[in-house]
Amino acid sequence: MSSIDESLLTGEPVPLAKGPGSTLAAGTLNLEQPLVMRVERAGAATRAAAIARLVERAAAARPRLVAAADRLAQALTYVVLVSALAAGLYWADPWVAIAVLVATCPCALALAAPVALTTAAGRLLGRGVALTRASALEVLAAATDVVLDKTGTLTGGRFKIVRLDLLGNADEIECRALACGLEVSSRHPLARAFDGAGSVAVAEVRIFPGLGMEARAAGRRVRIGSEAFCRELAGAASGFTLEDAALTPVFLADERGWLAAFLLQDALRAEAAGVVAALRGAGLQLHLLSGDHPAAVASVAARLGIAAWAGGATPQEKFAYVQRLQREGRIVAMIGDGLNDAPVLAGADVSFAMSEGADAAQLQADLVLTANSLNGAAETFVLARRAMRIVRQNFAWALAYNALALPLAAAGWIGPWEAAVGMAASSFIVVLNAMRVGGGTLDARTWKASTSSYLSPSRSYS
Template sequence: MIPVERGITDSACFHCGLPVQEGAAWRVRIDNVERAMCCPGCKAVAESIVGNGFSDYYASRSGFAATLDGQDLIPPELQLYDDTAVIAGADNGIVEADYSVRNIRCAACVWLIERHLARLPGVLSADLNAVTERLRVRWQADACKASDILKAMRAIGYVAYPYDPVQHGEQLERSRKTLFRQLFIAGLSMMQVMMYAVPAYLAGEGGMDADMEALMRWAGLLLTIPALVYSAQPFFRGAWRDIRNRAPGMDVPVALGIAAAFSASAIATWQGRGEVYFDSVTMFIFLLLCSRYLELTARRKAASALDQLQQSLPASASRMPAYPQRDTELIAAAQLRTGDRILVRPGDAVPADCSVVDGETDVDLSLLTGESLPQRKTFGDTIPGGAVNIAQPIVAQVVRNVTDSTLSVLLGLINRAGLAKPKLALWADRVGAWFVMALLVFSGVVFMVWHFLDPVRAWPVAIAVLVVSCPCALSLATPTALAAATGRLLRQGILVVQPHVLETLQRATHIVFDKTGTLTKGQPCLQEIIVLGSVKQSDCLRIAAAMEKSSTHPIAQTILKAAAGLNPAEATALHHVAGQGLEATVDGVLYRLGNFAFVHAMIPSASTMPAADADPAAEASYVFLASRHGWLARFDIADEIREEALAVVSHFMKQGKCLVLLSGDRHEVTQRVADRLGIPTALGDCLPEAKLSFVQGLQRGGAVIAMVGDGINDAAVLSAADVSFAMGNGAALAQTHADCVFLSGQLSALCETDRVAEKTLSVVRQNLAWAMLYNAVAIPAAALGWITPWMSGIGMSVSSVVVVANALRLCRHRAGDRKG
């Protein structure tokens, strides 16, 4: 280490102590002071140190960080990440961590990074999401360290740092501003160069004297230099990195085209003869930057919904250690434990899953479920972590630790989302990589042929081929469409975990539904009150509610919910008989409420016998009410079918899909539900093994299964299905085995997913068809000399813009819109 000198100034890098070049713009805010950096590397390292809470390093260090003259590309202080990674993510010796990666250009970048990291000793997997620029790595703690991964990324020319949502968002914004400045300079150069190029075009060959023509050329050369040196930096850096790593991507033909066109024009200007293409060079740089700026905007839109969800859990909580005393203490949300009482003020996000113990309020669940309307929460109601209190302060009791909360489970699913690639994207990646190699070879062949036929035209024709055939459109065709679609679905409360969901759902031949909690609400509901005596229906309900007032049984809660708004009655001498019912006195009269046998025992034998629980096909459970004078009422309580279930079934029936209902409930009840919804095949009394066996049997026959389920007993069959969907209010185990989660808990989300899937695959096919058609027409035309370099620049840029703009239409897709 180099000793730290007193009075550090902007002339020396605050991180490593090397001199800072005059005009260098690399600066990092450390302890609220802007510090100068000598290079982007030191800037990235310093940002990582500060962004992860290690800024004390700079206050306590005894020397500067080692420079490249040392033997390590990663300075020693980054070894702090080794400890924090192990502490945060170690599980049986396996560590999993996320990193943000800068300067992802195309599919070749993804391929190179994943392949390079996979070769590191101890690395089990490396998956990079090109849209969000987020890398997930799993490795063995005893064979690899986090600093090894950062070092390996640096070795191939990429800057990576531990993922932090805020820092990642700031980095994307800085990248956008830098790209906009480069775009502005390129546009300014293009306009100025065109001012000198247009008169030469209008004058034609021989229409301008030699001195004036030379002036025009030299002016064009000088005005092109800013665009070449500053605006074209991303292409040259990307191309050099690809060449150095022997993984040619789309930057290689772009950089070669720009360099070749400028070199040829500069030589022609120096010699005073030949064609110049300064206008084509500046126009090409400007239009390509336009398409990249549009692509970056699309990426940010796709990542915004994910980032909002990830930032919705607060970092702190107001715990009430001596409740019911109202004193609070501010603690880290991660320190909350089950049973803690917390105060949630209006405007605060709930830090963990909890239940209301004091007060009532309205909460905003839009980030979690996509539901825009606030929901009322009163005593005993549960509130998931991440919900926002928007009305009154409440006291809540933590029911799950932060790491086990609903939002934490969903964040775990989000971290899995987008890392793997669907078949269409893998196909485009493979084609794009081979396409670049074939293009370079083809451009060389075209140059040699034209050099033999017409040496004067050989150079511009080869340049036109390089430029016009850049595979940007092909590489962007699938990821931009998938990013736009998944971002749109997430804003509607539909979390796509696996990348094949949209593709496989469209190929599905069978839609298999679970019953309880999927086609039904999963909660008992009072369907009907059959009056059996002379007492009015409302009075029967009021009496039953008085008897059930102190019970927590689900059926009791159903009766109490149905009686809300009625004048309450008081029950005395309450006696509960386990498994049978209740006996109590209400308004001086003795009543019984429960099953048929229990209630019948107190009724005179001469009383009329009502229908009992004898019908095996009955969907409802019967609860009887009677007094010593005779039967009063029968309460029919059943799991209610969802309002949207019939519309969902009809949606897929119209598509010709085979619909199946599988349930662990009685077969007679399952068949009744299937008949009401129009589902042709229904199987009841199915244990988890039976469900799994049935689905696997269909798959052996060639069926493609889409499974929709809810509950722990669906986990196995959800995993076995070709594509699976879990209700967001179901068991966490079912969600973690599903490919897609309906955070809103609405079955209608399945129809919306299908509509978006249909639209997405249509857009992907359109993009791929456009990219291939464009190249099939443009490359031969350029090789035949029909397209000039400036025309090829326009064509290539327009091709990329068309693909991205077409994909962004998915962001405006509305439910029910099946056009386009």
């Protein structure tokens, strides 16, 4: 046993105890005893390398605010050059022209947005959130709605099988073996519940995002997934009734009919209730979308107080849900983790992916929660608002300074050395103000989104 510091990857300062069977990530630090480990992934396949790639992608992107500041600085440069030439000719004094050039150098304007946004990105990384697209903060600051996935996002995604109902002639051992053989190639959180069971060999495996999986086993087609998905193969209704809404059913069927219903249980994340309350208190409208059984989704929605929810939703239906919100003028943030969330993550105005989620989800997301905790998401909304407020202050200061300094220098009232001091002081003020982004608390309940009251009606997909 030893203690491992994972703060570089997760932002969590408390070392974690690791022992036999634990996962040791590249980029973490062993603090105590020597450990013998087996390398499973190296180089570009490690989590640290994935975070580095995401950060590089963010650095390559240009936020709209930065681009706008650059265009404004370019326009100001032309104005300054013309003004300096005119003032120098009018006063017949080259020092007046120099004073104009020095006093109105657009440095402060060019620094107004980049310094604040870079500071915000650094603060987020320290809190376990990797910003993969720099423009995300601008959109987050204006977000009105947050769409949440259930499995692996609001819940821990650590499912366990608590009951198995046989629906056909196959016995329990055969059903477990078939299910394990199908799920072994899946990274979906539900698939982890089938780890450890004996499996049968399967071939021609096909994944249907949001629905389930199909393969050939023992010479026949077998499906595992939602009831509607398996019904297409079984050819008739299962006759199964879910009695406990807190359980998630996973069905197994083949060409001859229904085989079994696995009842899985997943606990809410410890931080889920607090994060939902903080986001709601911030004025954001919350929506819960999941491909899980409607009864299970309704149970989670009720426990968290989320009135707008949809269960049994396919990826296409999730995407359509978000599009409907956008057509109504809403600015939508999505938080998800699975392969079936990738389309809606791409379609949302801004999106988060959990670090333990599917690779496709992380590729589509604007931010990745590297600590795999929802706390980072709630804090990001606060930081985005703060960053945009400070950027606006910086722009206002830079424009006000230039509007005052240019006529004073052109009138000959300030000399080159005074202009130099003023220009440096202006840039210094902008940088100091931008550094405030990284300070203060990140409590989502301390600010309100300026949005009108809105709530989508609750509904369930059949």
